[in-house]
Amino acid sequence: MEREIVIPGQLLSENKTDSGPGTYVKDGKVYSLLYGVKNTKNKISVIPFTGKYIPSPGDYVIATVIGVTPSNWIFNISSPYDGLLHVSEYPRRVESDKMSEIMGVGSSALLRIKDVNSSMKVELSMRDRGLRALDVGRVIEVTPTKIPRIIGHGGSMVSMLKKKTNCDIFVGQNGRIWINGNDAEMDLLNEAIELIMKHSHTSGLTERISKFLKNEDDVVSEKDGTVLEDDLVVDTEDKYEIREETRRKVDTLLDDDN
Amino acid sequence: MQTKHWRINMSDKPEKFIDENGLRLDGRRINEIRPMKMEIGVLSRADGSCYLEWGNNKVLAAVYGPRELHPRRLQKADSALIRYRYNMAAFSVEDRIRPGPNRRSIEISKVSREAFEPVVLTHLYPGAVIDVFAEVLQADAGTRTAAINAASLALADAGIPMKGLISACAVGKVDGQLVLDLNKPEDNYGDADIPMAMTSDGEITLLQMDGDITQEEFKKAIEMCKDGCHEILAIQQETLRNKFSKLEDVEISDDKENNDVSALVESELVSSEEDETSEDLASIEKGEMEDDVKDAETEDEVESVEEQEDSFQDVDEEDIPDDNGEDVPEDDEETV
Amino acid sequence: MSNESMSILKKDYIYNLMLKGKREDGRTFDEIRNIDIRTNVIDKAEGSAWIKLGDTEILVGVKVQVGTPFPDSAGEGVIITSMELNPIASPDFEAGPPKENAIEMARVADRGIRESGAIDLSKLCITEGEEVWMVFIDIHVLNNCGNIQDAASLGAIAALLTSTVPGGREGRGEDMPMPIRDMPVAITLVDIGGEMMLDPGLDEETACDTRITIISNQDGSISGMQKSGDGALTEEQLLKAVSLACQKASELREAHLLNI
Numbered sequence: 007m008e009r010e011i012v013i014p015g016q017l018l019s020e021n022k023t024d025s026g027p028g029t030y031v032k033d034g035k036v037y038s039l040l041y042g043v044k045n046t047k048n049k050i051s052v053i054p055f056t057g058k059y060i061p062s063p064g065d066y067v068i069a070t071v072i073g074v075t076p077s078n079w080i081f082n083i084s085s086p087y088d089g090l091l092h093v094s095e096y097p098r099r100v101e102s103d104k105m106s107e108i109m110g111v112g113s114s115a116l117l118r119i120k121d122v123n124s125s126m127k128v129e130l131s132m133r134d135r136g137l138r139a140l141d142v143g144r145v146i147e148v149t150p151t152k153i154p155r156i157i158g159h160g161g162s163m164v165s166m167l168k169k170k171t172n173c174d175i176f177v178g179q180n181g182r183i184w185i186n187g188n189d190a191e192m193d194l195l196n197e198a199i200e201l202i203m204k205h206s207h208t209s210g211l212t213e214r215i216s217k218f219l220k221n222e223d224d225v226v227s228e229k230d231g232t233v234l235e236d237d238l239v240v241d242t243e244d245k246y247e248i249r250e251e252t253r254r255k256v257d258t259l260l261d262d263d264n
Numbered sequence: 265m266q267t268k269h270w271r272i273n274m275s276d277k278p279e280k281f282i283d284e285n286g287l288r289l290d291g292r293r294i295n296e297i298r299p300m301k302m303e304i305g306v307l308s309r310a311d312g313s314c315y316l317e318w319g320n321n322k323v324l325a326a327v328y329g330p331r332e333l334h335p336r337r338l339q340k341a342d343s344a345l346i347r348y349r350y351n352m353a354a355f356s357v358e359d360r361i362r363p364g365p366n367r368r369s370i371e372i373s374k375v376s377r378e379a380f381e382p383v384v385l386t387h388l389y390p391g392a393v394i395d396v397f398a399e400v401l402q403a404d405a406g407t408r409t410a411a412i413n414a415a416s417l418a419l420a421d422a423g424i425p426m427k428g429l430i431s432a433c434a435v436g437k438v439d440g441q442l443v444l445d446l447n448k449p450e451d452n453y454g455d456a457d458i459p460m461a462m463t464s465d466g467e468i469t470l471l472q473m474d475g476d477i478t479q480e481e482f483k484k485a486i487e488m489c490k491d492g493c494h495e496i497l498a499i500q501q502e503t504l505r506n507k508f509s510k511l512e513d514v515e516i517s518d519d520k521e522n523n524d525v526s527a528l529v530e531s532e533l534v535s536s537e538e539d540e541t542s543e544d545l546a547s548i549e550k551g552e553m554e555d556d557v558k559d560a561e562t563e564d565e566v567e568s569v570e571e572q573e574d575s576f577q578d579v580d581e582e583d584i585p586d587d588n589g590e591d592v593p594e595d596d597e598e599t600v
Numbered sequence: 601m602s603n604e605s606m607s608i609l610k611k612d613y614i615y616n617l618m619l620k621g622k623r624e625d626g627r628t629f630d631e632i633r634n635i636d637i638r639t640n641v642i643d644k645a646e647g648s649a650w651i652k653l654g655d656t657e658i659l660v661g662v663k664v665q666v667g668t669p670f671p672d673s674a675g676e677g678v679i680i681t682s683m684e685l686n687p688i689a690s691p692d693f694e695a696g697p698p699k700e701n702a703i704e705m706a707r708v709a710d711r712g713i714r715e716s717g718a719i720d721l722s723k724l725c726i727t728e729g730e731e732v733w734m735v736f737i738d739i740h741v742l743n744n745c746g747n748i749q750d751a752a753s754l755g756a757i758a759a760l761l762t763s764t765v766p767g768g769r770e771g772r773g774e775d776m777p778m779p780i781r782d783m784p785v786a787i788t789l790v791d792i793g794g795e796m797m798l799d800p801g802l803d804e805e806t807a808c809d810t811r812i813t814i815i816s817n818q819d820g821s822i823s824g825m826q827k828s829g830d831g832a833l834t835e836e837q838l839l840k841a842v843s844l845a846c847q848k849a850s851e852l853r854e855a856h857l858l859n860i
Contacts, residue, residue: 013504014383014420015428015464030385030427039385039425041504056311057423058330060389070607082605086330086392112608125341126390144613189620307743308655309690320643324742326688349687349695354738355645355661363684363738364697397688397695401659401740402642 012038018050028052059085059150059180061119061128068182071113076102084180089128114140143186150181155206163212170219171195277453281438297445302503304421312422316414320404325414327422329394344389348377352400372408379461379470385425405451409459432461433492435485444492462493606806614807618792632799639762647763651755655745660755662763667734677724677732681710683739690744708826709753712815716784716823723779726772746802753786761860783857784823787845788813814845
């Protein structure tokens with residue numbers, strides 16, 4: 007599939023109704039705002055090669071405590087904006103002076119973004135099922151723009167990764183991935199993730215990674231794409247890892263690949 | 265303990281800057297720019313970076329941002345602050361410069377920042393800061409314009425949304441003739457020095473002038489500079505495109521709802537309703553952008569004045585040296 | 601990404617790797633990252649070196665100018681070393697006057713050069729008591745991926761070895777090569793959970809309690825040392841570190857400086 011690299015200020019369309027994310031309209035024409043790849047599904051949009059994570063309500067994030075106040079934990083969410091977890095959003099009742107014992111500076115947690123106001127004040131919550139402080143495992147950092155690749159078509163990639171490596175995986179929209187298993191399994195999963203990052207543009211990636219994890223050298227041709235889809239068991243228990251909205255959005259947009 | 269300064273000796277001034285064949289001291293024609301090459305993504309820690317060589321200039325630009333801005337009192341409620349720091353390495357010129365900002369570098373930093381403000385979409389990142397650093401590693405006339413050309417690409421490399429790239433070049437006057445992209449002797453001994461930065465549409469975002477010219481000459485200088493900037497824009501564009509020599513190397517994400525990009529929508533519009541389809545969001549986003557641009561076009565002047573007022577805080581107080589800015593010795597000084 | 605607040609999970613990860621004899625990037629405890637040095641890269645400087653140690657990147661420039669000597673060393677040249685932890689090099693570096701880390705590193709680098717007698721200062725005298733050569737060593741950090749200290753020191757020596765004293769240009773005799781008579785090399789180790797590791801990467805530097813830098817000369821003698829960080833070292837650790845540092849220094853000298 008053709009992918010065109012575009013740059014800021016580049017003319018993308020003479021028709022202003024084509025304007026999608028990453029573009030702007032001037033004198034009725036559409037121009038790119040970003041250095042990235044042009045995407046022409048529905049509207050014309052530009053996906054940047056790199057960029058910071060900008061928090062959005064509903065997103066799942068993996069965060070690190072950078073401060074504790076009498077009523078809030080302050081979290082680094084790998085963004086220009088920090089997040090606040092108010093003590094009332096913690097699943098249990100906590101005394102002010104006990105807060106640091108539960109999570110102190112340096113602690114990591116799985117959280118969800120409850121709200122972002124116009125001044126970019128980010129409110130976090132730990133009340134959803136599966137959200138919790140993280141005492142074990144590793145956190146891997148990747149460019150936020152590539153997170154959908156880790157999730158995959160209908161959650162296919164992350165499910166396959168879980169199955170093949172026997173690890174727990176939680177994917178944060180903020181470019182962080184938490185994994186847990188035994189050391190060898192985590193090392194393997196880490197390698198797989200690095201491979202995904204490197205080849206995120208290619209199609210047939212899910213099988214390719216699956217083969218890698220099986221230790222096979224052959225690269226499966228694209229025709230075989232559908233075969234492995236049957237093998238995949240989409241884990242319906244994993245609601246907290248892939249929210250429905252993301253799954254649907256990812257589905258719509260990964261039509262041509264995998 | 266003293267160092268002796270290297271003084272410009274007027275007896276070193278060349279007799280002629282342009283010979284009978286219309287060639288300048290370095291063999292160029294009057295409207296020819298020096299050879300330029302650039303590379304992006306050269307620093308691993310910075311969010312975006314660009315290394316540029318232009319004639320004997322060597323400049324490294326790096327961008328960090330958007331990122332958190334401290335102290336809080338500098339934060340702008342509805343947009344990101346842009347900070348631009350032009351800095352010359354101590355060893356970049358013939359006569360060593362004391363490290364740290366001086367009055368000249370502070371002025372250049374200010375006007376360079378203002379060259380980018382019209383095109384960077386700062387309203388997408390309220391309260392944050394976009395830091396642009398331009399390091400001159402080797403200076404050979406035209407460092408401020410070189411820095412701007414590199415900074416443009418570093419911003420693009422960092423994924424900062426911009427209406428377009430900024431390109432910059434200087435025009436001067438020697439032997440009564442306007443020349444493009446001054447070299448050192450032309451800079452030191454010429455009759456005028458006019459650095460300019462422009463958008464791809466030819467709108468001027470940086471203009472300084474030093475010397476003696478007529479209004480007619482100035483009109484011609486603008487045209488000459490436009491051509492120079494167009495040439496530079498082409499090099500900038502090629503550098504960005506050629507980073508990926510074959511499509512194989514292109515790394516992309518298919519998710520249109522890339523978080524960075526979806527920030528184009530005002531946060532109220534991204535509701536927690538999970539029923540919103542990508543299609544709906546896209547049309548909202550498009551509407552948003554159109555309005556933004558309309559506003560920008562009609563309120564350009566007002567906007568830019570307001571931003572300028574706010575951004576006088578760009579220079580961190582720590583940046584101003586205690587002795588109130590020792591000037592770089594005038595001789596051998598980079599004036600472009 | 602800023603490294604200032606490292607998560608506990610990350611620290612644990614590095615610690616656990618150490619327990620298994622491993623490091624994040626797969627190196628052994630006494631392995632130094634790949635080094636790349638290019639000299640004479642800045643025309644306007646009398647000497648220069650562009651060095652990459654892993655992904656840590658530093659540009660060192662040497663400027664030589666005429667100046668007046670210190671009263672108590674009337675017949676000797678003067679060395680002035682400065683380092684900028686340039687904000688381009690890391691999200692954790694701020695613009696402004698050097699802070700304690702930068703100052704410490706610059707002074708340690710300077711000490712190594714000075715105490716080793718690497719530069720023969722007596723040869724930098726023009727007229728005793730009146731004019732001497734001033735050697736400015738400016739260390740410009742471009743990208744921090746750990747161990748700026750060693751990269752800076754190595755870069756400084758490489759730049760000095762290829763520097764020229766500009767007698768001709770300044771009208772004080774002829775040009776001459778910088779009078780170098782030794783090649784001090786700095787080697788830094790960090791203590792992670794009791795184990796000493798050479799050439800710390802960025803995460804190792806952040807996770808460690810203690811850092812020790814040892815600068816040694818061609819004959820194996822020591823010309824500088826500095827312990828940094830809020831931990832403590834046992835005598836045994838220290839002596840082992842010194843021995844390892846001297847050995848590694850001579851390997852680096854051979855690989856990168858002798859044929860520069």
